[in-house]
Amino acid sequence: MTATILDQIFAHKRTEVERQKLKIPQAKLEQQLGNAPKPRSLRQALRQPDRISLIAEVKKASPSKGVFLENFNPTELAETYASNGAAAISVLTDVRFFQGSLIYLRSIHEHLDTLGYATPLLRKDFLYDPYQIYEARVSGADAILLIVGMLDDQTLHELYQLTYGLGMEALVEVHTEAEMARAQALQAQIIGINNRDLHSFSVDLATTQRVSASLPAIGDPQRPVLVAESGIHGPDVLPTLREWGVEAILVGESIVLAPDHAAHVRALSQKA
Numbered sequence: 001m002t003a004t005i006l007d008q009i010f011a012h013k014r015t016e017v018e019r020q021k022l023k024i025p026q027a028k029l030e031q032q033l034g035n036a037p038k039p040r041s042l043r044q045a046l047r048q049p050d051r052i053s054l055i056a057e058v059k060k061a062s063p064s065k066g067v068f069l070e071n072f073n074p075t076e077l078a079e080t081y082a083s084n085g086a087a088a089i090s091v092l093t094d095v096r097f098f099q100g101s102l103i104y105l106r107s108i109h110e111h112l113d114t115l116g117y118a119t120p121l122l123r124k125d126f127l128y129d130p131y132q133i134y135e136a137r138v139s140g141a142d143a144i145l146l147i148v149g150m151l152d153d154q155t156l157h158e159l160y161q162l163t164y165g166l167g168m169e170a171l172v173e174v175h176t177e178a179e180m181a182r183a184q185a186l187q188a189q190i191i192g193i194n195n196r197d198l199h200s201f202s203v204d205l206a207t208t209q210r211v212s213a214s215l216p217a218i219g220d221p222q223r224p225v226l227v228a229e230s231g232i233h234g235p236d237v238l239p240t241l242r243e244w245g246v247e248a249i250l251v252g253e254s255i256v257l258a259p260d261h262a263a264h265v266r267a268l269s270q271k272a
């Protein structure tokens with residue numbers, strides 16, 4: 001198996017996290033937990049009977065396409081998302097590959113809170129160490145991303161338990177049928193299928209249909225909330241995704257590149 005971008009990201013992430021632990025030890029983060037805001041439920045926000053819910057992503061750049069927005073204002077963007085119908089907001093916090101920051105997560109939480117929006121915030125990063133879960137919690141995350149393809153079963157299980165133990169929820173991301181089987185063994189309540197091939201960066205929405213085939217039938221109470229991630233450019237695909245049992249979409253690029261962010265968020269958040 002050839003190396004993917006995940007391998008590169010993971011290699012760098014280890015150095016980044018170890019450096020951060022020297023600056024702020026985990027014990028200090030644990031002390032701050034008492035002051036952290038109470039998490040809101042991502043699952044509840046996404047599971048709506050009459051629509052596909054939108055998780056709108058605050059995304060400045062990507063490893064495949066470079067910088068999307070030169071005049072990037074994360075709080076303004078998040079406010080546009082929350083005020084135009086996004087059910088949740090994903091905040092990329094990876095510095096090196098996505099030009100994100102944990103500071104964006106904190107400031108978005110504070111900004112939306114001041115305005116009275118309770119939109120759940122997802123910390124979108126490459127998480128492999130409990131330290132990062134504590135970081136997420138004290139920075140205002142309501143949920144975090146766990147990428148099955150970069151974690152062994154034991155680590156996946158431990159991080160999942162810690163996430164829920166701290167009152168947050170996890171979006172468990174898969175790319176293949178084998179990873180879906182591992183997410184199901186975890187009894188993940190929210191599963192995201194990423195349509196982006198990590199070798200070629202090409203996107204194929206049919207990945208969602210193929211990889212979700214093993215889930216319990218649509219309407220079965222055991223079925224997790226299914227999120228289709230990446231490569232969604234407009235509302236035209238929503239009816240098909242709904243037929244496949246998708247309850248939420250995670251969209252970054254097409255929103256940040258849209259000439260009118262608000263209009264694009266409204267279009268993607270419409271009732272199906």
Ligand SMILES: O=C(O)c1ccccc1NCC(=O)[C@H](O)[C@H](O)COP(=O)(O)O
Pocket residue numbers: 005057059062063064065194196198201229230231232250251252253254
């Ligand atoms: O966005 C990338 O190019 C990328 C490359 C390698 C690993 C992950 C990547 N993206 C992370 C994401 O999951 C997306 O930001 C998210 O699903 C939104 O996708 P899109 O709407 O296509 O921006």
